[in-house]
Amino acid sequence: ELKVEQNPLFLSMQEGKNYTIYCNYSTTSDRLYWYRQDPGKSLESLFVLLSNGAVKQEGRLMASLDTKARLSTLHITAAVHDLSATYFCAVDIFKLVFGAGTILRVKS
Amino acid sequence: NAGVTQTPKFQVLKTGQSMTLQCAQDMNHNSMYWYRQDPGMGLRLIYYSASEGTTDKGEVPNGYNVSRLNKREFSLRLESAAPSQTSVYFCASSVTLATYEQYFGPGTRLTVT
Numbered sequence: 536e537l538k539v540e541q542n543p544l545f546l547s548m549q550e551g552k553n554y555t556i557y558c559n560y561s562t563t564s565d566r567l568y569w570y571r572q573d574p575g576k577s578l579e580s581l582f583v584l585l586s587n588g589a590v591k592q593e594g595r596l597m598a599s600l601d602t603k604a605r606l607s608t609l610h611i612t613a614a615v616h617d618l619s620a621t622y623f624c625a626v627d628i629f630k631l632v633f634g635a636g637t638i639l640r641v642k643s
Numbered sequence: 644n645a646g647v648t649q650t651p652k653f654q655v656l657k658t659g660q661s662m663t664l665q666c667a668q669d670m671n672h673n674s675m676y677w678y679r680q681d682p683g684m685g686l687r688l689i690y691y692s693a694s695e696g697t698t699d700k701g702e703v704p705n706g707y708n709v710s711r712l713n714k715r716e717f718s719l720r721l722e723s724a725a726p727s728q729t730s731v732y733f734c735a736s737s738v739t740l741a742t743y744e745q746y747f748g749p750g751t752r753l754t755v756t
Contacts, residue, residue, distance in 0.1 A: 544683070566743060577733065578686075578747040585743060623685055629740055630701065631676075633685035 537562045539626050541634035549642055551613050556637045558607040558624035565602045566627035569609055571620045572636070578623065582609075614641045645669055647748035649734050655754045656724045664719040664751050666734030674740045675717035676701075677709060679730040680750075686733060692717055693740040724755045 538561040548554050558567070565586055570578040582591040584600035584607060591598050595618065597610045607624055619641045625631040647668045656662055668675065673694045678686040688701030692711040706728060708720045717736075721728060731752050735745040 539685075568744070577749045580744055580746075583743050625686075627743070630688055630691060631686075631745060632702075633687070635683055635685045 537626060537628055537632045539624060539632050539634040541624055541637050543637060544635060545638045547640045547642060548614050550615055553613065554611050556609040556622055558634055560605050560626045564626045564628055567600050567607045568625045569598050570623045570625065572623065573620050616641045616643050647734055647736055647746055649748040649751050651751060653752050655756065657756055658725060660724050661722050664732055666718065666748060667716045668736040670736060672736035672738055674737045676735040676745065677719045678733045678735065679703065680733060681730050726755045729753060729755045
């Protein structure tokens with residue numbers, strides 16, 4: 536059974552700081568996705584990572600995938616309040632298996 | 644182009660009542676999915692439909708049934724609601740089962756008392 540673990544589960548950070556969210560998974564897959572969810576809202580796709588070594592960047596967020604280590608990271612650079620949300624990684628084994636989510640609060 | 648739509652947005656049921664959650668997509672996608680989201684647990688797959696006419700169980704199918712009515716519509720039925728089914732339910736669709744991106748509906752918040 537595939538397990539997907541995110542850490543930390545809760546992250547409170549100051550504006551302007553950098554931080555990384557980690558997503559570990561337990562079985563072979565070379566497809567991983569990151570989603571953002573605002574409170575009371577649906578999921579918005581952020582990044583699609585399709586191969587070992589894939590790196591995608593959008594604004595202050597950068598995601599990477601290491602399939603050998605079964606690890607993806609979501610790096611936040613110079614955080615701003617608008618990035619406050621819950622971030623999920625999901626591993627694709629023809630069905631998506633989600634991590635528990637990381638609640639990010641950026642304090643101004 | 645509305646994407647994925649779900650009805651209702653909110654629902655309160657008493658234990659033992661039944662109801663159907665509706666989902667429709669207008670993107671001509673072949674595959675559709677139902678998830679539930681509980682605090683601290685991410686999303687868990689209830690049922691999915693790889694294509695019109697097929698449905699399969701996901702991770703947590705007990706207490707639910709689904710119908711793929713046509714290519715556009717995929718409904719989720721609770722025959723006898725239980726408090727453990729209090730959750731937020733999301734429908735999603737993708738071009739095919741092996742396609743890289745799923746698109747999510749706005750969700751249905753269900754409370755069973």
